[in-house]
Amino acid sequence: AGASLPITLYWQVLAPPDRDYTVFAHLVDGGGEMIGQGDAPPLGNDYPTSFWDAGETLADAHTIVVAAEASPGVARILVGLYDPVMGQRLPLLDDAGQVIGDHIEVATVRVVDN
Numbered sequence: 876a877g878a879s880l881p882i883t884l885y886w887q888v889l890a891p892p893d894r895d896y897t898v899f900a901h902l903v904d905g906g907g908e909m910i911g912q913g914d915a916p917p918l919g920n921d922y923p924t925s926f927w928d929a930g931e932t933l934a935d936a937h938t939i940v941v942a943a944e945a946s947p948g949v950a951r952i953l954v955g956l957y958d959p960v961m962g963q964r965l966p967l968l969d970d971a972g973q974v975i976g977d978h979i980e981v982a983t984v985r986v987v988d989n
Contacts, residue, residue: 877943877989880911881936884954884981888931892924896956896965900937902984904950910986911950913939916959924956945986953978 882900895916902911917924917935927933939952955978957964964977 876941876945876947876986878941880913880939880941880952880984882913882939882952882981884917884935884937886917886927886931886933886935888927888929888933890929892927894958895923895925897959898935898937899953899955899957899964899978900939901953901978902939902941902945902950902986903953904946904986905948910945911939911941913937941986943989947987948985950984950986951980952982952984954981955979 880902884898884900897914898917900913901909904910915937918933919936922933955964955967966974967976967979969975
């Protein structure tokens with residue numbers, strides 16, 4: 876609790892994005908409450924998503940700041956992309972192209988008292 880949690884995301888570009896998106900990296904507790912956040916443009920805004928090319932794999936470092944008042948326990952890291960102008964999240968699609976959500980759970984962590 877109260878610490879910074881560095882994470883590295885790896886993006887595999889299947890098709891060039893049509894605009895610039897922002898990454899959300901949220902830490903949520905067992906009840907689904909957000910207890911940490913690290914939203915930012917990918918790659919420190921040095922290589923916006925509208926420049927990405929199909930076939931690229933990009934390493935993208937982010938930091939989630941965990942709330943000082945976060946209770947101890949297991950928490951999940953949820954990640955996705957959103958349009959910073961409209962605030963709308965990109966849909967997460969399955970292999971058949973069906974929408975299955977708007978984020979992916981990338982890891983779990985244990986929050987401990989600071």
